[in-house]
Amino acid sequence: MTRRRTGSWLTLGLLAVAVAVPVAAVAWRAVHPDGTLGPDAVTRVLSSARTWRLLGVTVAQAAVSTAVTVLVGLPVAWVLGTFRFRGRRLVRALALVPFVLPSVVLATAVAAVLGPTGPVDLRGTWWAVIIAHLSFNLAVVVLVVGGAVAARTRSLDDAGRLLGVGPLHALWRVTVPAVAPAIASAAAVVFLFCLTSFGVVVILGGGTVTTLEVEIWIRATRQYDLSGAAVLAMVQIVAVVAALGVHARVARHTGAAAGVAARRRPTVTSERVAVGLASGVVALVAGVPLAAVAVRSLHIGPALTFANWTRLGSVTQGTGLAISPAQVAVTSLVTASIATVFAVAIAVPTAALVAHRPGGVAERISLLPIAVSAITIGFGLVLVAGRPPVDLRGSWWLIPAAQALVAVPLVVRVVAPALRAVPRAAVDTAAMLGASPRARWWRVELPAVRGAVGGGAALAFVASLGEFGATVFLARPERTTLPVAIEQLMSRPGPAGFGQAMALSCVLVVVCGAVLVAIDTVAERRGGRAGAGARGTMAAWTSSPT
Helix, strand or coil: CCHHHHHHHHHHHHHHHHHHHHHHHHHHHHHCHHHCCCCHHHHHHHCCHHHHHHHHHHHHHHHHHHHHHHHHHHHHHHHHHHECCCCHHHHHHHHHHHHHCCHHHHHHHHHHHHCCCCCCCCCCCHHHHHHHHHHHHHHHHHHHHHHHHHHCHHHHHHHHHHHCCCHHHHHHHHHHHHCHHHHHHHHHHHHHHHHCCCHHHHHHHCCCCCCHHHHHHHHHHCCCCHHHHHHHHHHHHHHHHHHHHHHHHHHHCCCCCCCCCCCECCCCHHHHHHHHHHHHHHHHHHHHHHHHHHHHCCEECCEECCHHHHCCCHHHCCCCCCCCHHHHHHHHHHHHHHHHHHHHHHHHHHHHHHHHCCCCHHHHHHCHHHHCCHHHHHHHHHHHHCCCCCCCCCCCCHHHHHHHHHHHHHHHHHHHHHHHCCCHHHHHHHHHCCCCHHHHHHHHHHHHCHHHHHHHHHHHHHHHHCCCCCHHHHCCHHHCCHHHHHHHHHCCCCHHHHHHHHHHHHHHHHHHHHHHHHHHHHHHHCCCCCCCCHHHHHHHHHHCCC
């Protein structure tokens, strides 16, 4: 084994240990409460009807959210995959934006429409959560199913004509059966995201509706029932691993879409109506909540004002949650930058192993942070860092480390396909010229994928900037990040807290949007290479078996 390969395996081992340690701490706390080994907490939690009711509710809301997302997203994916029309790129981009935004920001955006100051107040109901899940996960269906439709557009059109049915009838009789594996794969991914939704339920649940993840957070931070929270975390890990197993089975039978996209212009009235309706759905589901954030940031009650901006953070003054907007922004940017460096340093060597053997041990280990919820990682790190004789809970590196773990799979998913696409002839030529494996890596392979590394780093930065599940356990008043500050403002009573949460959300949207625009700009200049942009990352993640 070469020295470079050995270093890659060491990095992969570090990733496995970094995930295993907090999980082990959670498991140990579950069976070792109050310093005496015993199954007291396990028995207490697992024998409680509330635990199984929470598990059932969590799975049920994920299933309903998945069904709604697929039903709404399938016609949109068909339109975007079949037709070429003016404004198509804008509609597609608008559908993708909510997916790459922090969940706290998206939930805040939905709350601006369906909250106390919106036309309909659905906060504290499952309807608001399901609508937020639809907005967040519409991109998955558009990318996965739309890509499958685009690759088969010509053959699907021919089949529809042979059957003598119209375009809309052909959608259900021809297109849906033809792309059923892609629909199943998209549904499995959406279900997984809804199953582990935390920020959305915290913001929109209003303390009335809850899931396993929210219950873990409440028990650990509000009720100080660490052992009970640990048992619930282990239950959730089992549920997530089961969902990942289903996704792996589905994705194994999906296969890659064959053919070349041959989109056509809508020619008949029904097709033009379908294009208009799909564009309207995207604008309603994705565009209205984002626009509402900006509008609500300029209101306190019915009055139009800039007070939310000029007094940002004032509603928390004099409390233990007091925030300084400038300090919070700087802390978030610095923390996300450090997390990005950590993530890239771990992910690039790991991607080299994944590229060498797709679907192997390295790829499965790289997905461990996905199999373990971010809230479990954060909770586990609190347990590990707070153990005597050294209390590390105030250490500056804990939050970047947790955020990096969450971001590593993203970077791996971007870089690994790019490494596989490096021409083998270039590597073989370098070997024939006497270059060592280490030299071939630094002088041939890595320079060839620097665009993908840059795109992965940018996505890691966005993911770290908006990370909430792990950070909410680790953040302290002097190290509060933007998503945590938004949640704190949303929890304050009165319209001022809500308005200031909207203003701070606007800041986060602008920062994330600027990074995403930079990613796609670089991708366009490099000829749209796979893996260089946000769209390539999402497609790689959702189409790859776990």
